[in-house]
Amino acid sequence: MPRFRVAVHVIPRKGILDPQGKAVRDALHTLGFGSVVDAHVGRHLVLEVDAPAEADATAGVRAMCDKLLANPVTEDYEIAGVQLA
Amino acid sequence: MPRFRVAVHVIPRKGILDPQGKAVRDALHTLGFGSVVDAHVGRHLVLEVDAPAEADATAGVRAMCDKLLANPVTEDYEIAGVQLA
Numbered sequence: 001m002p003r004f005r006v007a008v009h010v011i012p013r014k015g016i017l018d019p020q021g022k023a024v025r026d027a028l029h030t031l032g033f034g035s036v037v038d039a040h041v042g043r044h045l046v047l048e049v050d051a052p053a054e055a056d057a058t059a060g061v062r063a064m065c066d067k068l069l070a071n072p073v074t075e076d077y078e079i080a081g082v083q084l085a
Numbered sequence: 086m087p088r089f090r091v092a093v094h095v096i097p098r099k100g101i102l103d104p105q106g107k108a109v110r111d112a113l114h115t116l117g118f119g120s121v122v123d124a125h126v127g128r129h130l131v132l133e134v135d136a137p138a139e140a141d142a143t144a145g146v147r148a149m150c151d152k153l154l155a156n157p158v159t160e161d162y163e164i165a166g167v168q169l170a
Contacts (some may be wrong), residue, residue, distance in 0.1 A: 003122060009129045010129070011129065011131070020170060024130070024153075024154070027153055028132075028149055028153060030152060031149075031152055033145065033148070033149055035134045035135045036132055036144060037088060037133040037135060037136050039130065039132050039133070040130070040131040040132075041128060041129075041130055042128070042130075043127070044094045044095070044096065044127040044129035045124065045125070045127075046096070046110070046124070046125040046127075047121055047123070047124050048121070048122040048123040048124070049118075049120045049121050049122065050120045050122060060118065060120060061159040064113055064118055067116055067133075068112055068113060068114060074097060080165075
Protein backbone atom coordinates (compact mmCIF):
# COMPACT_ATOMS: atom_id res chain seq x y z
CA MET A 1 0.00 0.00 0.00
CA PRO A 2 1.46 3.42 -0.86
CA ARG A 3 2.43 5.77 1.91
CA PHE A 4 1.42 9.42 1.83
CA ARG A 5 2.81 12.35 3.74
CA VAL A 6 -0.05 14.69 4.59
CA ALA A 7 0.62 18.18 5.97
CA VAL A 8 -2.08 19.88 8.02
CA HIS A 9 -2.38 23.39 9.39
CA VAL A 10 -4.41 23.85 12.55
CA ILE A 11 -5.02 27.53 13.22
CA PRO A 12 -7.02 29.51 15.77
CA ARG A 13 -10.43 30.38 14.36
CA LYS A 14 -10.80 34.00 13.24
CA GLY A 15 -12.38 36.14 15.91
CA ILE A 16 -11.19 33.87 18.72
CA LEU A 17 -8.57 35.32 21.06
CA ASP A 18 -5.09 34.15 20.09
CA PRO A 19 -2.97 34.82 23.21
CA GLN A 20 0.04 32.96 21.82
CA GLY A 21 -0.01 35.09 18.69
CA LYS A 22 -0.28 38.25 20.77
CA ALA A 23 2.66 37.14 22.92
CA VAL A 24 4.76 36.52 19.81
CA ARG A 25 3.87 39.92 18.34
CA ASP A 26 4.70 41.71 21.59
CA ALA A 27 7.98 39.83 21.97
CA LEU A 28 8.95 40.72 18.39
CA HIS A 29 8.19 44.39 19.08
CA THR A 30 10.36 44.25 22.20
CA LEU A 31 13.19 42.80 20.11
CA GLY A 32 12.93 45.72 17.69
CA PHE A 33 10.85 44.16 14.93
CA GLY A 34 8.37 47.00 14.82
CA SER A 35 7.24 46.15 11.28
CA VAL A 36 5.21 43.19 12.58
CA VAL A 37 1.56 44.17 12.57
CA ASP A 38 0.07 40.86 13.61
CA ALA A 39 1.08 37.30 14.39
CA HIS A 40 -0.86 34.07 14.59
CA VAL A 41 0.41 30.79 15.93
CA GLY A 42 -1.03 27.45 14.94
CA ARG A 43 0.24 23.91 14.59
CA HIS A 44 1.85 22.33 11.57
CA LEU A 45 1.32 18.57 11.57
CA VAL A 46 2.87 16.08 9.20
CA LEU A 47 1.27 12.64 9.19
CA GLU A 48 2.55 9.62 7.31
CA VAL A 49 -0.35 7.34 6.51
CA ASP A 50 -0.72 4.15 4.52
CA ALA A 51 -3.68 4.40 2.15
CA PRO A 52 -4.70 2.93 -1.21
CA ALA A 53 -5.02 6.37 -2.81
CA GLU A 54 -4.46 10.05 -2.11
CA ALA A 55 -8.18 10.67 -1.58
CA ASP A 56 -8.31 7.99 1.13
CA ALA A 57 -5.28 9.49 2.83
CA THR A 58 -6.82 12.97 3.00
CA ALA A 59 -10.19 11.59 4.09
CA GLY A 60 -8.47 9.69 6.90
CA VAL A 61 -6.55 12.75 8.02
CA ARG A 62 -9.74 14.84 8.01
CA ALA A 63 -11.33 12.25 10.32
CA MET A 64 -8.28 12.45 12.61
CA CYS A 65 -8.55 16.25 12.72
CA ASP A 66 -12.23 16.04 13.58
CA LYS A 67 -11.63 13.50 16.34
CA LEU A 68 -8.34 14.55 17.88
CA LEU A 69 -6.04 17.00 16.17
CA ALA A 70 -8.16 20.16 16.04
CA ASN A 71 -10.44 21.64 18.68
CA PRO A 72 -13.74 22.06 16.80
CA VAL A 73 -14.79 25.00 18.96
CA THR A 74 -11.71 27.17 18.65
CA GLU A 75 -9.68 25.93 15.70
CA ASP A 76 -9.87 25.45 11.95
CA TYR A 77 -7.75 23.05 9.97
CA GLU A 78 -6.78 22.70 6.36
CA ILE A 79 -4.92 20.05 4.44
CA ALA A 80 -1.82 21.93 3.30
CA GLY A 81 -0.37 19.28 1.05
CA VAL A 82 -0.23 15.60 0.19
CA GLN A 83 2.70 13.78 -1.37
CA LEU A 84 3.95 10.24 -1.72
CA ALA A 85 6.34 9.52 1.14
CA MET B 86 4.21 50.60 2.54
CA PRO B 87 2.74 47.29 1.38
CA ARG B 88 1.83 44.65 3.91
CA PHE B 89 2.84 41.03 3.43
CA ARG B 90 1.49 37.91 5.07
CA VAL B 91 4.36 35.50 5.59
CA ALA B 92 3.72 31.89 6.64
CA VAL B 93 6.48 30.00 8.42
CA HIS B 94 6.81 26.35 9.42
CA VAL B 95 8.93 25.58 12.46
CA ILE B 96 9.56 21.85 12.73
CA PRO B 97 11.63 19.62 15.01
CA ARG B 98 15.00 18.91 13.44
CA LYS B 99 15.34 15.43 11.94
CA GLY B 100 16.99 13.01 14.36
CA ILE B 101 15.87 14.99 17.39
CA LEU B 102 13.31 13.31 19.64
CA ASP B 103 9.78 14.54 18.90
CA PRO B 104 7.76 13.55 21.97
CA GLN B 105 4.71 15.54 20.86
CA GLY B 106 4.67 13.75 17.51
CA LYS B 107 5.00 10.39 19.24
CA ALA B 108 2.12 11.26 21.59
CA VAL B 109 -0.07 12.20 18.62
CA ARG B 110 0.78 8.98 16.78
CA ASP B 111 0.04 6.86 19.85
CA ALA B 112 -3.24 8.68 20.50
CA LEU B 113 -4.32 8.17 16.87
CA HIS B 114 -3.53 4.46 17.16
CA THR B 115 -5.60 4.27 20.34
CA LEU B 116 -8.49 5.92 18.49
CA GLY B 117 -8.30 3.26 15.78
CA PHE B 118 -6.30 5.12 13.13
CA GLY B 119 -3.81 2.29 12.67
CA SER B 120 -2.79 3.52 9.21
CA VAL B 121 -0.71 6.31 10.75
CA VAL B 122 2.93 5.34 10.54
CA ASP B 123 4.45 8.53 11.88
CA ALA B 124 3.46 12.00 13.05
CA HIS B 125 5.41 15.19 13.53
CA VAL B 126 4.19 18.32 15.23
CA GLY B 127 5.60 21.74 14.55
CA ARG B 128 4.34 25.29 14.59
CA HIS B 129 2.64 27.18 11.81
CA LEU B 130 3.17 30.92 12.18
CA VAL B 131 1.56 33.63 10.12
CA LEU B 132 3.16 37.06 10.42
CA GLU B 133 1.85 40.26 8.90
CA VAL B 134 4.72 42.61 8.25
CA ASP B 135 5.06 46.00 6.60
CA ALA B 136 7.96 45.99 4.14
CA PRO B 137 8.88 47.80 0.92
CA ALA B 138 9.15 44.54 -1.04
CA GLU B 139 8.60 40.81 -0.69
CA ALA B 140 12.34 40.13 -0.33
CA ASP B 141 12.53 42.53 2.62
CA ALA B 142 9.55 40.85 4.25
CA THR B 143 11.08 37.38 4.03
CA ALA B 144 14.49 38.64 5.16
CA GLY B 145 12.85 40.24 8.19
CA VAL B 146 10.95 37.08 9.04
CA ARG B 147 14.14 35.01 8.75
CA ALA B 148 15.79 37.34 11.25
CA MET B 149 12.79 36.91 13.58
CA CYS B 150 13.06 33.12 13.30
CA ASP B 151 16.78 33.23 14.09
CA LYS B 152 16.27 35.50 17.09
CA LEU B 153 13.00 34.28 18.61
CA LEU B 154 10.67 32.01 16.71
CA ALA B 155 12.77 28.89 16.21
CA ASN B 156 15.13 27.16 18.62
CA PRO B 157 18.37 26.94 16.60
CA VAL B 158 19.49 23.80 18.45
CA THR B 159 16.39 21.65 17.99
CA GLU B 160 14.29 23.18 15.23
CA ASP B 161 14.38 24.04 11.56
CA TYR B 162 12.21 26.64 9.89
CA GLU B 163 11.13 27.36 6.37
CA ILE B 164 9.21 30.18 4.77
CA ALA B 165 6.08 28.42 3.54
CA GLY B 166 4.59 31.30 1.59
CA VAL B 167 4.43 35.05 1.11
CA GLN B 168 1.48 37.02 -0.18
CA LEU B 169 0.22 40.57 -0.12
CA ALA B 170 -2.10 41.01 2.85
